[in-house]
Amino acid sequence: MDVITPRPVSACTRNLHWLIVLLLSGVYLSAYYRSYLTTQLEVSNWYSLVVHINAGLLVGVFSVLAIVMRRRSGRRGWLAKLSKFALYSLLLLIPLSAYMGLGFKLPIAGHWMLDSFAQVPAARQFVSEQNMLMITFQEPFALFHQEWGSEVLLPALIALHVAAALYHHFILRDQTLRAMLGRGAD
Numbered sequence: 359m360d361v362i363t364p365r366p367v368s369a370c371t372r373n374l375h376w377l378i379v380l381l382l383s384g385v386y387l388s389a390y391y392r393s394y395l396t397t398q399l400e401v402s403n404w405y406s407l408v409v410h411i412n413a414g415l416l417v418g419v420f421s422v423l424a425i426v427m428r429r430r431s432g433r434r435g436w437l438a439k440l441s442k443f444a445l446y447s448l449l450l451l452i453p454l455s456a457y458m459g460l461g462f463k464l465p466i467a468g469h470w471m472l473d474s475f476a477q478v479p480a481a482r483q484f485v486s487e488q489n490m491l492m493i494t495f496q497e498p499f500a501l502f503h504q505e506w507g508s509e510v511l512l513p514a515l516i517a518l519h520v521a522a523a524l525y526h527h528f529i530l531r532d533q534t535l536r537a538m539l540g541r542g543a544d
């Protein structure tokens with residue numbers, strides 16, 4: 359099979375990709391640390407929550423930046439486009455659903471407090487107009503964040519993304535993985 363040269367990947371795009379990977383690792387490690395190695399009464403549990411919240415917020419911010427920076431290429435197949443769309447959608451929806459599903463203020467970078475979604479006037483008005491309790495409105499968002507989004511869908515899409523990278527490297531031999539690792543084609 360001939361070696362196919364991938365389209366060039368800018369250093370900015372590559373670094374942004376790996377920054378999101380690093381932040382996602384921090385999000386998952388802090389969540390698992392909180393769940394399995396501490397109790398809610400321990401100070402380290404709450405520090406881990408702050409790390410989790412801020413890393414998750416940064417994942418959302420950098421995902422928006424990655425979407426904006428992304429070059430449109432006609433060379434991508436429909437499956438690649440669909441998987442990228444699904445992956446970026448989850449990277450935005452999971453932090454958003456966390457915010458909408460939580461009932462407390464969020465500490466941002468140790469200096470600011472973001473009001474909880476329940477305190478946003480438009481949210482309160484909407485929930486009131488629907489004749490429901492705020493907790494009833496928030497519950498599906500919290501469930502998506504804690505279970506479906508972060509424990510099922512995102513890990514499945516990450517596994518698919520890694521499998522696609524390995525497919526490109528070992529089957530197609532198109533140097534895509536080497537380009538994303540910053541090694542370029544030899």
